[in-house]
Amino acid sequence: MRVGIFTNAYRPIISGVVNSVDLIRKGLLAQGHVPFVFAPRFPGYREAHAGVYRFCSLSLSRQVKFPLPCPYSPSHFARIPRLELDVLHTHHPFLLGRTAIGFADRLKIPLVFTFHTQYEQYAHYIPFQKKLVQAVGRRLVVDYASRCDLIVCPSPVMREVIERDYRISTRLEVLPNAIDLSAFENVAGTASRRALGFTDQEVVALYAGRIGLEKNLEFLLRAFARVDFPLARLAIVGDGPVLGNLRRLASELGLEGRVGFTGRVDYARMPGYYAAADFFTITSTTEVKPLVVLEALASGLPVVAVAACGTQDTLTHGQDGLLSECELGAYAALLQQAFGQAEQRRMMGQRARLTAREFAIGPYVRRLTGLYASLSRRG
Numbered sequence: 001m002r003v004g005i006f007t008n009a010y011r012p013i014i015s016g017v018v019n020s021v022d023l024i025r026k027g028l029l030a031q032g033h034v035p036f037v038f039a040p041r042f043p044g045y046r047e048a049h050a051g052v053y054r055f056c057s058l059s060l061s062r063q064v065k066f067p068l069p070c071p072y073s074p075s076h077f078a079r080i081p082r083l084e085l086d087v088l089h090t091h092h093p094f095l096l097g098r099t100a101i102g103f104a105d106r107l108k109i110p111l112v113f114t115f116h117t118q119y120e121q122y123a124h125y126i127p128f129q130k131k132l133v134q135a136v137g138r139r140l141v142v143d144y145a146s147r148c149d150l151i152v153c154p155s156p157v158m159r160e161v162i163e164r165d166y167r168i169s170t171r172l173e174v175l176p177n178a179i180d181l182s183a184f185e186n187v188a189g190t191a192s193r194r195a196l197g198f199t200d201q202e203v204v205a206l207y208a209g210r211i212g213l214e215k216n217l218e219f220l221l222r223a224f225a226r227v228d229f230p231l232a233r234l235a236i237v238g239d240g241p242v243l244g245n246l247r248r249l250a251s252e253l254g255l256e257g258r259v260g261f262t263g264r265v266d267y268a269r270m271p272g273y274y275a276a277a278d279f280f281t282i283t284s285t286t287e288v289k290p291l292v293v294l295e296a297l298a299s300g301l302p303v304v305a306v307a308a309c310g311t312q313d314t315l316t317h318g319q320d321g322l323l324s325e326c327e328l329g330a331y332a333a334l335l336q337q338a339f340g341q342a343e344q345r346r347m348m349g350q351r352a353r354l355t356a357r358e359f360a361i362g363p364y365v366r367r368l369t370g371l372y373a374s375l376s377r378r379g
Contacts, residue, residue, distance in 0.1 A: 001369055002034045004085045006100040008069055008092040010039035011048060014238075014267050015210060016291045017116050020177055021091055025051075027178075027365035036083055038076065038096055040069035053079065055096065071099040085109060087372045091116060093144035101147055110375035113145060114152040115162060116288055138166070145170050149375050152368075154289035157309040173371055176314075177289040178364035181356060184298040189275025196260040196276065202231045203339050206277035206301070208270065208292050209284075211240030216283040216306070218249060219328065223283070225253040226332035229339040232258065234281075237273050239264035274299035279338050279345055282311065285326055289314070298356035302348035304338050306331060320352040 007021050021037065028035040040057035047054075053076050057067035080103055088104050089112045090097040097113070104111035145151055145168045153159040154177045162168055198204055205224070209215060217236070224234050236246065236259065243261065250259045265273065274280070280296035280303045287293075287310035294314070296303050303321035305311040315321035322338060324330040338345060 001028075001087065001372060002083060002085050003028060003036070003372070004080065004083065004088045004100070004103070005035055005037045006088060006090045006092075006096040007037065007039050008095050008097070009066065010037060010042075010052070012042055012045050013066065014264070016177075016287075017091055019267065019291050020114075020116070023178065023180060023361050024089075024365065024368070026180075027361045028369070030362075031365055031369070033369065036085070038080075038099075040067045040096075042067055069096050071095045081107060087112060087375065089114070089372075090148075093141050097144060101144070104149075104378065108378040110149040110372070110377065111147070112150045112152060112372065112375070113148040114154065115145070115158060116154060117286075142166050142168060149378075150371060152371070155310050155313050157313045158288045161309065175364065175367055175371070176359060177291055177294065178359045178361040179291060179294045179298060179356075180361050181298050181359075184271050184274060184295055184356075187271040187275040187299070189272055189277070192269070192272040192276035196233075196235050196262070198233050198235070198260065198276075202233045203229070203342075204233045204235055204277045205279055205281045205304070205335065205338070206235045206237065206273060206296070207281050208237040208273060208295075209282075209290070211236070211238050211243040211246060213242055214284065214286045215240075216285060216326075217242070217246055219326070219331070220281060220283045221246065221249050221253060221255065221259070223328055223332040223335055224259070225255060226328070227335050227339060229336065232335075232339045234259045235262070235273070235277060236260070237262045237265050237270070270295070271299065274301060277301055279304060279349075281335070282306070283326070283331065284308070287311070294356060294359045297352040298359075300349040300353050302338065302345055302352055304331075304334050314355070316351075316355075318348075320348055320355045322348075 009018050025035045037052045039054060041054040055069040055073050057069050059067050087110045088100045090100045091114050148170050151170050151172050153172055153174045156174050159172055159174050247261055274296055280301045282305045285306055285308040289310045293303055303315055305323055306326045307323040315323055317323045322334045324334045
């Protein structure tokens with residue numbers, strides 16, 4: 001099967017969507033399929049593999065290093081029909097997602113869309129009245145989804161959200177995100193713990209991901225500041241527009257020496273950071289099915305999370321993690337529990353690896369290609 005993958009973000013950007021796209025690409029190749037990726041050009045980046053076609057791009061700003069594609073390219077528009085694609089799979093409803101609609105109609109092939117993101121939760125990145133941006137964004141997403149042949153929902157809760165709030169009639173299928181489990185097995189974390197400046201005796205909670213407002217990391221720092229456990233440490237791995245603000249807040253809260261910030265880390269080094277930690281922490285309420293949670297579980301880390309879409313349908317409270325409402329005192333109490341109870345962490349970590357097996361990339365790709373095959377060509 002020949003698959004055209006359209007995405008507004010790809011390497012060298014590090015994000016859950018980018019990692020998911022790359023895993024799908026690799027999984028398709030491993031099972032004998034032929035994927036082609038269409039993505040924005042990233043200045044100065046040299047392609048790591050074949051089969052990627054880049055559109056010209058514009059940078060939002062020097063602070064937000066996320067180039068947006070210009071969805072027009074005469075050379076690519078001439079090339080795409082010659083690739084003899086069987087299906088188009090988009091990962092964003094805007095820009096290159098719109099380009100994919102045009103080619104699905106022109107080539108009369110199915111169009112699949114993975115609903116990765118609760119887009120309205122990112123309205124703060126657009127400098128206009130928030131409610132207006134959210135309303136317009138929802139309308140555009142509904143219009144886009146209605147023109148697809150299949151919507152892939154990475155979590156059951158997200159399917160409920162789509163059915164309740166978006167009222168889309170397009171076929172919906174739940175297919176949870178997946179990871180390469182082997183990348184997180186038998187990994188040593190000693191070097192990463194040393195890089196963080198933490199000793200073997202200290203107990204390390206890890207956050208990994210984009211450092212953005214929507215990740216609710218100020219809440220995490222304030223909850224951590226309430227923990228009364230001398231050996232408690234917090235590692236925040238990643239980069240993003242609010243990293244400087246978080247560093248200042250950590251200083252204001254008196255957390256110097258207890259919180260380590262790494263800045264941007266190459267994704268290939270992430271297994272070592274998971275292995276360096278004792279448990280994982282996530283406080284975002286905007287995620288759909290965060291890969292970082294699956295990667296933490298595969299690394300044998302229990303997850304302490306705010307119960308939200310993507311965590312409450314992945315974790316079982318008290319078995320592979322701990323879940324709380326998004327309330328500062330409640331979450332701080334869970335952190336206190338996780339830091340202080342080594343035996344519970346060990347037991348939950350064992351169960352975490354079992355949970356992670358449900359999200360292996362091989363079965364995911366087989367199910368995905370089965371969904372592709374179930375779609376009829378457009379009339």
